[in-house]
Amino acid sequence: xSGHSNWSEWVYIGVVVAILVWVGAEAWNVERIIDxxxxxxxxxxxxxxxxxxxxxxxxxxxxxxxxxxKKGIPYKFEVTSKDxxxxxxxxxxxxxxxxxPGRINTVWFVPVDAGQFPIQCREFCGLIxxxxxxxxxxxxxxxx
Amino acid sequence: xxHIEHLDQIYRTSPRRVAKMxxxxxxxxxxGGTIFFGMWDYWISGVSPASIARAGKVExxxxxxxxxxxxxxxxxxxxxxxxxxxxxxxLPGEPDHNPTITAAVGDKIIFNVKNAGKSxxxxxxxxxxxxxxxxxxxxNIQSASNPIKPGQGGQSEFIPGKExxxxxxxxxxxxxxQGMQGQIIVGDVSAKTENTETEPITGSPMPxxxxxxxxxxxxxEKPEQTMKEEPKTNTPFTGTISISPGASTPGCDKTNECxxxxxxxxxxxxxxxxxxxxxxxxxxxxxTPTDGSNGTFDSxxxxxxxxxxxxxxxxxxxxxxxxxxxxxxxxxxxx
Amino acid sequence: MVLELQKPRPVWQIMFxxxxxxxGLLYIISSLTFLxxxxxxxxxxxxxxxxxxxxxxxxxxxxNRIFTVHGTNMIFLFILPFASGVGNxxxxxxxxxxxxxxxxxxxxxxxxxxxxxxxxxxxxxDFGWYGQPPYSMISSPSPAAEMWIFGLKILGVSSVLGAINxxxxxxxxxxxxxxxxxxxxxxxxxxxxxxxxxVAIPTFAAALLMLLTDRLGVTGFFNPALGGDPIAYxxxxxxxxHPEVYVLVIPAxxxxxxxxxxxxxxxxxxxxxxxxxxxLLSIVSFASWAHHMFATGMSFTEKTVFMVxxxxxxxxxxxxVFNFLATMWGGRAKYSTPMMWAIGGIALFFSAGxxxxxxxxxxxxxxxxxxxxxxxHFHLFVFGTIAFGSFGFLYYMFPYITxxxxxxxxxxxxxxxxxxGAVLVFFTQHILGLYGxxxxxxxxxxxxxxxEMNQIAGVGAMLLGVGMTIFLVNMxxxxxxxxxxxxEDPFGLGGKYYxxxxxxxxxxx
Numbered sequence: 001x002s003g004h005s006n007w008s009e010w011v012y013i014g015v016v017v018a019i020l021v022w023v024g025a026e027a028w029n030v031e032r033i034i035d036x037x038x039x040x041x042x043x044x045x046x047x048x049x050x051x052x053x054x055x056x057x058x059x060x061x062x063x064x065x066x067x068x069x070k071k072g073i074p075y076k077f078e079v080t081s082k083d084x085x086x087x088x089x090x091x092x093x094x095x096x097x098x099x100x101p102g103r104i105n106t107v108w109f110v111p112v113d114a115g116q117f118p119i120q121c122r123e124f125c126g127l128i129x130x131x132x133x134x135x136x137x138x139x140x141x142x143x144x
Numbered sequence: 145x146x147h148i149e150h151l152d153q154i155y156r157t158s159p160r161r162v163a164k165m166x167x168x169x170x171x172x173x174x175x176g177g178t179i180f181f182g183m184w185d186y187w188i189s190g191v192s193p194a195s196i197a198r199a200g201k202v203e204x205x206x207x208x209x210x211x212x213x214x215x216x217x218x219x220x221x222x223x224x225x226x227x228x229x230x231x232x233x234x235l236p237g238e239p240d241h242n243p244t245i246t247a248a249v250g251d252k253i254i255f256n257v258k259n260a261g262k263s264x265x266x267x268x269x270x271x272x273x274x275x276x277x278x279x280x281x282x283x284n285i286q287s288a289s290n291p292i293k294p295g296q297g298g299q300s301e302f303i304p305g306k307e308x309x310x311x312x313x314x315x316x317x318x319x320x321x322q323g324m325q326g327q328i329i330v331g332d333v334s335a336k337t338e339n340t341e342t343e344p345i346t347g348s349p350m351p352x353x354x355x356x357x358x359x360x361x362x363x364x365e366k367p368e369q370t371m372k373e374e375p376k377t378n379t380p381f382t383g384t385i386s387i388s389p390g391a392s393t394p395g396c397d398k399t400n401e402c403x404x405x406x407x408x409x410x411x412x413x414x415x416x417x418x419x420x421x422x423x424x425x426x427x428x429x430x431x432t433p434t435d436g437s438n439g440t441f442d443s444x445x446x447x448x449x450x451x452x453x454x455x456x457x458x459x460x461x462x463x464x465x466x467x468x469x470x471x472x473x474x475x476x477x478x479x
Numbered sequence: 480m481v482l483e484l485q486k487p488r489p490v491w492q493i494m495f496x497x498x499x500x501x502x503g504l505l506y507i508i509s510s511l512t513f514l515x516x517x518x519x520x521x522x523x524x525x526x527x528x529x530x531x532x533x534x535x536x537x538x539x540x541x542x543n544r545i546f547t548v549h550g551t552n553m554i555f556l557f558i559l560p561f562a563s564g565v566g567n568x569x570x571x572x573x574x575x576x577x578x579x580x581x582x583x584x585x586x587x588x589x590x591x592x593x594x595x596x597x598x599x600x601x602x603x604x605d606f607g608w609y610g611q612p613p614y615s616m617i618s619s620p621s622p623a624a625e626m627w628i629f630g631l632k633i634l635g636v637s638s639v640l641g642a643i644n645x646x647x648x649x650x651x652x653x654x655x656x657x658x659x660x661x662x663x664x665x666x667x668x669x670x671x672x673x674x675x676x677x678v679a680i681p682t683f684a685a686a687l688l689m690l691l692t693d694r695l696g697v698t699g700f701f702n703p704a705l706g707g708d709p710i711a712y713x714x715x716x717x718x719x720x721h722p723e724v725y726v727l728v729i730p731a732x733x734x735x736x737x738x739x740x741x742x743x744x745x746x747x748x749x750x751x752x753x754x755x756x757x758x759l760l761s762i763v764s765f766a767s768w769a770h771h772m773f774a775t776g777m778s779f780t781e782k783t784v785f786m787v788x789x790x791x792x793x794x795x796x797x798x799x800v801f802n803f804l805a806t807m808w809g810g811r812a813k814y815s816t817p818m819m820w821a822i823g824g825i826a827l828f829f830s831a832g833x834x835x836x837x838x839x840x841x842x843x844x845x846x847x848x849x850x851x852x853x854x855x856h857f858h859l860f861v862f863g864t865i866a867f868g869s870f871g872f873l874y875y876m877f878p879y880i881t882x883x884x885x886x887x888x889x890x891x892x893x894x895x896x897x898x899x900g901a902v903l904v905f906f907t908q909h910i911l912g913l914y915g916x917x918x919x920x921x922x923x924x925x926x927x928x929x930x931e932m933n934q935i936a937g938v939g940a941m942l943l944g945v946g947m948t949i950f951l952v953n954m955x956x957x958x959x960x961x962x963x964x965x966x967e968d969p970f971g972l973g974g975k976y977y978x979x980x981x982x983x984x985x986x987x988x
Contacts, residue, residue: 006748006749006805008805009752009798009805012797012801013794013797013798013801016793016794017794020794023790023836023840024787026840027786027840027841027843028783028786028841030841030842031779031782031783031842032779034842049317049318050317050318051318062398083317083613084613084617084618085611085613085614085709087774087848087849091914091915092915094846096845096848097774097776098775098776100710100776101613101709102707102708102709103703103710103776105775105776106776118924120915120917122774122850122917124606124611124918125614125618126317126618127288127316127539127540128318128539129919129921130539130917130920130923131922133924153486154966155487155882156881156882156963157487157881157959158487158959159960161487161959162958162959163959165508168490169508169512176597180601180603186622187602187620187622187623188540188544188603188605188621188623189620189621190621192616192620192695192696193694193695193696194617194693194694194696194702195616195617195618196696197696289605289618289620290540290620
């Protein structure tokens with residue numbers, strides 16, 4: 001059944017496999033680094049529900065629909081949902097993690113630029129999924 | 145012109161047969177389309193049993209002897225111009241905002257509801273004091289999945305089977321939290337002071353589709369909201385503090401709604417009465433959960449429906465909590 | 480020589496027939512009808528998303544229903560039945576048997592499709608073609624959701640019955656003089672896709688049943704309030720549907736294996752490579768399902784395992800691409816319409832696969848997941864590869880089935896317009912996804928980059944609509960009044976390269 005002996009095909013397959021191995025190894029390495037949450041990350045609890053986001057800071061402050069963070073500080077998001085699956089997404093910072101009811105998923109980031117960035121939902125959750133938005137405010141090390 | 149004489153006959157189809165095939169297919173599509181569009185509302189009219197079961201307990205009250213009294217209520221769904229605040233009839237601060245309805249057991253409340261806003265809404269009555277669950281059958285008008293569009297309306301009725309506080313709400317997720325709820329007080333129960341500190345949805349939501357110029361909406365901006373929710377009472381203190389339903393589950397403390405009102409100011413010599421409107425037993429104990437009782441007053445356990453009173457003879461600030469459910473805290477300022 | 484042509488019969492005789500060519504044509508014609516219906520929905524989506532704000536779809540509920548039915552319809556009512564139709568028509572001929580192994584079962588499997596299609600189209604559910612709980616369980620309205628569930632259950636049974644038929648026909652009913660290694664690659668593609676269906680579909684049938692009982696409140700498999708886990712559904716769903724996407728693509732590759740050697744006037748470079756690649760793909764396709772779930776909170780190890788499983792399937796697909804290119808190399812290609820479609824399909828298949836490698840690189844998935852990149856990626860597969868291969872094969876088989884020739888000029892025009900349209904829509908959507916636009920959205924904020932790209936995609940979609948209209952007219956007109964084809968060599972490829980699977984008298988073979 002598998003009696004191909006043509007050298008050109010073997011070379012081609014060799015090249016393809018080499019590229020895939022390289023992609024896999026690089027991806028493995030980068031993900032290994034990203035998966036490790038920094039020790040001193042400040043915890044923010046993110047709760048998604050139809051159709052808005054609620055944020056609870058480590059000191060108990062609650063924000064709805066907007067999130068204020070400080071530049072240069074690592075933050076760890078503990079993401080969950082109250083009803084259906086949502087997905088917490090800050091596209092400008094590549095923050096993406098599903099909000100699943102019944103479990104808490106973790107994702108972290110360090111905001112390196114001050115400014116305003118959109119927050120959106122990245123998992124279909126019903127009628128206002130398209131407008132389940134918020135704003136991330138990154139402040140220059142001011143006290144909140 | 146076939147060059148293959150030795151072959152069997154080649155049968156090619158004719159325009160007539162092709163036309164027949166197209167006619168059959170088109171006919172099927174038309175029949176299907178007629179059924180689908182003819183029953184447009186039906187296909188998404190229902191709600192799954194799982195969604196009813198998940199959201200709170202629906203009380204199946206035994207059939208009530210109707211008193212014969214009918215209470216017609218007109219309600220309009222309205223929104224603030226920035227879509228951060230929703231309400232019935234009027235925005236917070238305006239007259240007739242989320243009107244409270246009083247009734248007796250067995251009265252028939254007839255709701256006549258209209259969507260005077262630009263977003264979509266739906267209606268229902270529940271005993272749950274938060275969320276959109278536990279909608280009492282018969283009281284609902286459409287649903288979040290099949291909502292009332294702007295300009296449309298509907299009717300429903302509600303006959304309360306027992307005393308207590310019920311809520312009429314918009315059943316679209318999030319709308320109740322944005323202010324679309326009002327109370328129905330059935331029987332001799334103290335009204336809960338309405339918590340007008342509805343959580344503003346900050347951020348920049350897009351206006352609902354079909355954006356037209358607002359014809360008549362009340363445009364008064366809501367006053368600045370602080371991050372930490374502190375309920376401001378806007379009706380004067382009547383002397384009774386309600387222990388809210390569901391206070392026995394943690395969560396009411398996040399919005400300071402375990403004791404309503406949770407912050408009260410009175411004059412020396414006045415009496416405060418706590419009414420247990422929850423189904424569980426509670427205490428009202430002066431002091432703090434961390435330090436414990438300081439001895440000024442302590443109701444010890446009192447059951448659902450019961451009350452406890454204390455007269456304040458000295459000025460000062462009195463914090464209190466429930467010994468069984470220590471997340472429940474409140475404060476009384478005596479001047 | 481002709482393949483199979485029956486003398487004109489009354490309609491009801493065709494409907495009740497159990498002959499494989501009749502059933503094959505029933506599948507093909509009904510699947511093409513669904514292609515156009517689903518395509519109309521796609522145009523509605525693209526027009527609505529042309530600019531921010533409401534264009535003509537009144538509310539997001541209607542929009543959500545449109546994209547749900549578009550996806551469900553295209554996969555289950557176009558691609559799968561079309562492949563079944565082609566298989567039904569040609570597999571018995573290729574293995575030199577008189578019909579499928581179980582002709583009556585074959586008819587039953589086809590006739591399950593109209594009621595299932597009625598359920599899906601009338602209910603018009605709103606939760607996306609995944610049917611993901613908890614939304615589909617607690618937030619989606621009745622009876623649309625239940626109708627979708629029942630419709631898909633029926634289609635699943637139909638698929639499995641068809642798969643059994645193909646496997647038995649190919650393995651047990653092939654002519655005694657025909658060794659398995661000489662069975663044409665198109666038949667091999669049906670063998671391998673049927674093996675996948677047999678293993679994968681029952682899992683989804685279970686998941687559907689669990690979803691239904693969860694919806695009714697009887698069970699709590701996916702309901703956290705009752706101790707269940709919505710991610711369990713994701714595992715069951717993707718365990719079926721990752722292999723299922725190979726079920727979709729493998730027959731189209733098989734169809735290209737018919738077109739490319741024929742129109743290159745050269746035998747296939749390596750028949751055994753093709754066989755090996757099909758079988759390898761059917762096995763390895765089961766190792767990668769959770770790459771759709773990287774964002775659900777999987778551990779690093781879990782994600783790595785599935786990344787490796789996904790990458791492992793790529794060489795098999797690469798072998799097919801090599802086979803095609805090596806076949807064309809050194810041949811005397813004639814670029815008739817079928818050949819153009821096949822070559823376009825190979826190019827888009829390669830692009831789709833390249834995009835897939837990006838997705839499976841774990842950290843990169845967190846950029847592309849559930850964005851328009853994914854929409855562009857899978858459409859390059861389902862449209863760029865499968866539809867292109869299917870159209871090419873339809874044009875190729877047209878003269879043999881109908882005895883007439885389609886209009887070659889308009890066939891080429893269809894190809895050019897569709898290729899340009901497909902590139903405009905689906906490559907643009909990759910970039911749109913990188914800019915962060917999520918999937919399944921009724922509307923979007925007025926970011927200039929998003930608006931521009933949605934408009935480019937909208938124009939592309941219009942081109943696709945024009946192309947498909949040309950196609951429809953060409954097919955209908957030519958089957959009724961097209962020029963009679965030279966049945967020995969309709970494409971003028973030259974003496975030695977006519978269709979080899981001739982049958983003198985199909986009923987007496």
